[in-house]
Amino acid sequence: MPSISREEVAHLARLARLDLEPDELDHLSGQLDQILGAVAQVAEVAADDIPPTSHALPVTNVFRDDLPRPSLTPESALAGAPAAEDGRFRVPQILGEEQ
Amino acid sequence: MTTAERVNPSSLPGFDDAIARFEPVMGMEVHVELGTATKMFCGCSTEFGGDPNSQVCPVCLGLPGSLPVVNGTAVESAICIGLALNCDIAEWCRFARKNYFYPDMPKNFQVSQYDEPIAFDGWLDVTVPGADATAEPDVYRIGIERAHMEEDTGKSLHVGGATGRIHGASHSLLDYNRSGIPLIEIVTKPIEVPPAVAPAVARAYVTELRELIKALAVSEARMELGQMRCDANVSLRPVGTTAFGTRTETKNVNSMRSVERAVTYEVRRQAAVLTEGGSIVQETRHWHEDTGETTAGRAKEEAEDYRYFPEPDLVPIAPSREWVEQLRTTLPEPPAARRARLQAEWGFTDLEMRDVVNAGAMPLIEATITAGADAAGAKKWWLGEISRTANERGTALEDAGITPADVARVEELVAAGSLNDKLARQVVEGVLAGEGAPDVVVEARGLAVVSDDSALGAAVDDAIAANPDVAEKIRGGNMGAVGAIIGSVMKATQGQADAKRARELIIERLGG
Numbered sequence: 001m002p003s004i005s006r007e008e009v010a011h012l013a014r015l016a017r018l019d020l021e022p023d024e025l026d027h028l029s030g031q032l033d034q035i036l037g038a039v040a041q042v043a044e045v046a047a048d049d050i051p052p053t054s055h056a057l058p059v060t061n062v063f064r065d066d067l068p069r070p071s072l073t074p075e076s077a078l079a080g081a082p083a084a085e086d087g088r089f090r091v092p093q094i095l096g097e098e099q
Numbered sequence: 100m101t102t103a104e105r106v107n108p109s110s111l112p113g114f115d116d117a118i119a120r121f122e123p124v125m126g127m128e129v130h131v132e133l134g135t136a137t138k139m140f141c142g143c144s145t146e147f148g149g150d151p152n153s154q155v156c157p158v159c160l161g162l163p164g165s166l167p168v169v170n171g172t173a174v175e176s177a178i179c180i181g182l183a184l185n186c187d188i189a190e191w192c193r194f195a196r197k198n199y200f201y202p203d204m205p206k207n208f209q210v211s212q213y214d215e216p217i218a219f220d221g222w223l224d225v226t227v228p229g230a231d232a233t234a235e236p237d238v239y240r241i242g243i244e245r246a247h248m249e250e251d252t253g254k255s256l257h258v259g260g261a262t263g264r265i266h267g268a269s270h271s272l273l274d275y276n277r278s279g280i281p282l283i284e285i286v287t288k289p290i291e292v293p294p295a296v297a298p299a300v301a302r303a304y305v306t307e308l309r310e311l312i313k314a315l316a317v318s319e320a321r322m323e324l325g326q327m328r329c330d331a332n333v334s335l336r337p338v339g340t341t342a343f344g345t346r347t348e349t350k351n352v353n354s355m356r357s358v359e360r361a362v363t364y365e366v367r368r369q370a371a372v373l374t375e376g377g378s379i380v381q382e383t384r385h386w387h388e389d390t391g392e393t394t395a396g397r398a399k400e401e402a403e404d405y406r407y408f409p410e411p412d413l414v415p416i417a418p419s420r421e422w423v424e425q426l427r428t429t430l431p432e433p434p435a436a437r438r439a440r441l442q443a444e445w446g447f448t449d450l451e452m453r454d455v456v457n458a459g460a461m462p463l464i465e466a467t468i469t470a471g472a473d474a475a476g477a478k479k480w481w482l483g484e485i486s487r488t489a490n491e492r493g494t495a496l497e498d499a500g501i502t503p504a505d506v507a508r509v510e511e512l513v514a515a516g517s518l519n520d521k522l523a524r525q526v527v528e529g530v531l532a533g534e535g536a537p538d539v540v541v542e543a544r545g546l547a548v549v550s551d552d553s554a555l556g557a558a559v560d561d562a563i564a565a566n567p568d569v570a571e572k573i574r575g576g577n578m579g580a581v582g583a584i585i586g587s588v589m590k591a592t593q594g595q596a597d598a599k600r601a602r603e604l605i606i607e608r609l610g611g
Contacts, residue, residue, distance in 0.1 A: 015404055017200045054193060054409030060417040063171030066135050069142030074152045077160060077275075087151040088256065088272035091202045 004032050110371070114363050117335075117370035118294035124343055125290040125301055125362060126332035127241075129308055131283045132251060132325070133176050134318045138279035139250045140167030140210065140413075145281075147324065151274035159250075159279035161206030166412055169194075173281040174217070175426060176317040177248050178418060180283055181218025182427050183311055184243045191417045192217050194248070194410040202273055203252035211249035211284075213407040217416065218246040223311070224435060225303040227296050228453065236449065237296070241304050242288030253278035283317075289343065297366070302359035305329050309355075310434035322353045329358055333365040335373060344369075345379040349393050352386045361386050364393055441465060445474035458486055459496055463503055470507035480506045484524060488531045501530045508537045521594045522546045548597045552604065555588070555596060559604045562587035573609040581605055 009029045013020045020028065046052075071077075074087050083090035111117075138145060141158035157165035181188050195213035221243035226236045254277050259269030285308065292300045309327055312320040320327040334346035347369070352361045369379055383396035432440070441461065442452040445468070455461050460481040467477035481496065485506075489499040509526050512518040518526060518541070529540030541547055549555050562584050563570045572580040581602055588601045 015198075015200060015406075054411055055414055057414070059414045060191070062168065062414050063174065064137075064142070064168040066137050066170050066172035067142065068137050068144045069156075071143045071154050071156050072160075074150060077152045077155045085258075085272055088274050089152070089202070089205075091271050091273060093268055093270055 004029060004036055111367040112370050112374070114298075114367055115295075117367050118297075120338060121335035121366070121370050121373065122291075122294050122338055122340075123297045123362070123366050124334050124336065124346075125287075125297060126346070127287045127290070127301060127304055127358075128330040128332070128348075129285045129305065130251075130328045130330075131180070131285065131312055131318050131320060132327070133173050133281040133283060134316075134326075135170055135172050135176070135281055137170055139170050139173055139248070139281040140279055143276075143279065149276055152276065154276040155278070159205075160275060161204070167210065169413060169416070170281060173248065174416060174418070176281070176315075177217050177246065177283050178423060178426050179315050179317060179430060180285070180312070181221065181246050182423070183315055183430055183433070184218065184221040184223055184246060184285070186218035186221030186243055186246060188418055188423045189215060189217050189219070189416075190420075191215075191415055193415045194413045195407045196410050197249075198406045199404075202271065203255055204278065205253070205273075205275060209250060209252065210410055210413070211407075212247035216245040216247035217418075219244065221246075223304065223307060225300060225307045226435070227299045227303050239292050239296075239300050239303075241290055241300075244286045244288045246283055246285045249282050249284060251277050251280040251282050294366075298359040298362040301331060301362045302355050305358050306355050307434065314431045314434050314437070316431075322355075325353070328353055331358060331361050331365070333362055333369065334379070335366065335369045344373075345381050347379060347382055347384050347393075349384045349386050350396065354388075357386060357388060360391050361393060364391060368393065445478075447474070447478070451478070454482060458482055460486070463496055466503035467506045467510075470504045472507040472510040476510040476513075477503075477506060480509070480527060484527045485531065499531060500533055501527065505530050505537050512537065512541070516597060516599075517541075517547055519548055519594070519598065522548060546595065549592050549595045552600075555592075555601055556604055558588045558591050558596065559584070559601060559608065561591060563605070563608060570609055573605070578606075 006025055006029045009032060010020070010025055013025070013028075078084040078087070078089065081089050132145075135145060137143060138159055141156050143154045143156050143159055146154070158167050178188055192212060192215035194210050195215075196208040197211045197213070198208045200207055223241050223243060224238050225241055226238050229235050229237060253273050253275040256272040256274070257268035258272060260267035287304070290297075290300065290304070309320045309322070312318050312327065318326055322328070329352045331349045331352050332346045333349070334344040336342060336344045347365060349361050349365060352358050365384070372379060380395070380398065382398050384393040385396050386393055431437075438452065438456060438461070442449075445452075445464075447455065455464060455478060458481070460478075463481050464474070464477045467481070468474055485496060485499050485501055489496050492499070506527075509518065509523050509530075512526070513520070513523050525544065525546055526537050526540045529535075529544060529546075530537055534540050534543060549558070566584060566587060569580050569583045573584070584605050585596075585598055585601050588596050588605075589598065
């Protein structure tokens with residue numbers, strides 16, 4: 001039976017830059033554990049002769065020709081943004097980090 | 100934080116002192132932006148310099164429900180790069196999601212390749228000049244771990260900070276035009292070479308890789324435009340030991356010279372830390388072009404923190420062996436072989452050829468020769484007058500304002516006797532100054548050599564009349580004195596006289 005620890009959920013929350021309260025951590029740890037448990041049932045029905053797959057269809061090499069297609073206008077690209085400035089998406093200060 | 104943050108470089112050991120105690124091991128990671136017309140997974144244009152967010156769509160903005168489709172040309176380019184680096188090409192591979200939370204990727208993941216790169220296990224030979232000008236160059240074989248496909252990130256603009264960096268910024272602005280442009284990341288195996296040449300080998304590797312990419316015509320690989328970006332991993336270990344030390348990764352070292360300087364600096368810095376009993380922190384570091392130093396960036400996230408998993412929206416790539424072999428037949432002559440061939444054809448010494456290559460003049464000289472000039476003449480102009488002007492203006496040779504055809508035309512005029520060396524230089528100056536093609540400059544500046552006998556004869560007569568003593572010596576059989584009369588003729592004609600014809604006319608008049 002899978003189980004995800006409270007520490008692991010706290011770590012994931014940190015990677016996702018989510019500030020979770022202790023009670024939220026308790027709550028989400030339980031929920032995530034249930035989700036993992038549901039997914040793990042797949043392993044129970046998968047026989048040894050079924051290789052793992054990342055895709056439902058036995059298809060490879062689906063390619064697109066290198067031909068430009070129209071893009072969105074900057075206006076429509078930014079239409080759903082919570083904030084914009086100078087034609088760019090505006091985001092809050094990035095936690096003093098640099099990638 | 101490191102124990103040697105913002106150290107005073109003068110307090111660091113010299114490079115020679117550092118390598119007397121420690122051996123560097125390097126690893127280079129180079130990102131190349133492919134020159135495809137469209138992005139990796141959507142049809143948005145990759146053209147540089149568009150208005151912010153004018154080359155974006157639901158796919159590269161990561162909008163819900165959008166589905167990526169792979170750019171076939173980008174896959175071909177990746178395979179060609181792999182083949183040119185003597186790699187094996189995967190028979191089957193997938194894309195993977197690299198998950199991280201940062202606004203330069205609007206999806207919160209970057210599509211990359213993880214444990215199934217399209218190309219792996221290759222090598223590239225690089226050449227480092229010998230110990231002195233007469234020594235044979237040394238060749239080192241750099242192992243290639245892998246070359247994989249991924250997508251570029253958007254561009255952040257940090258607002259409110261003092262230096263445009265994140266530190267102190269109040270907010271950031273994102274332009275996603277670059278997000279999704281195809282990248283190939285090329286990763287070396289650990290590079291273990293004689294410590295004294297390590298920085299030069301790092302530089303030579305990036306230089307040779309760039310030549311290769313350009314020869315393949317899969318990217319212009321212009322580092323100043325970010326089309327090729329280099330991260331340098333460096334670790335030290337005590338001399339005589341074999342286990343690798345802790346490494347740092349210096350990001351965005353974006354010129355050949357900077358690669359060499361950054362490796363040199365990290366060797367000296369790490370040697371100082373280790374000598375003082377400190378330990379190296381595994382971290383990314385920032386390169387500062389102005390001071391030649393690196394400073395600490397973020398502590399390296401462990402690979403598992405990226406929670407890679409196969410990209411479910413893309414099907415696997417399985418290049419058939421027929422396809423791979425067909426692409427192999429399209430590969431150009433490898434740059435090193437091409438250099439050797441041209442050097443032999445042109446009759447240049449190793450040193451001359453190195454100057455030509457370092458100046459970036461090889462293709463220009465080749466084109467000039469194709470346009471009719473000889474090798475020595477072509478080299479003289481491109482490495483002389485034109486290099487000087489390009490350096491003064493801070494431009495590339497090919498952007499100096501003169502074409503190989505122009506240079507060949509100047510050489511043709513010299514060979515025909517219409518220009519002498521001095522006039523030819525003025526013509527080249529004129530072309531470089533934007534006055535037009537060589538013939539236009541000759542016409543406009545009136546630079547043709549004076550060789551018709553009436554005009555030249557008058558100048559000769561004047562010169563003889565003005566120098567009776569010299570004329571007398573020549574009449575007496577002192578042919579060495581002819582030069583003085585020629586000098587006088589040249590002066591009177593502002594250097595435009597045909598010196599050879601002038602000599603003939605002087606001797607005609609004064610006997611000989």
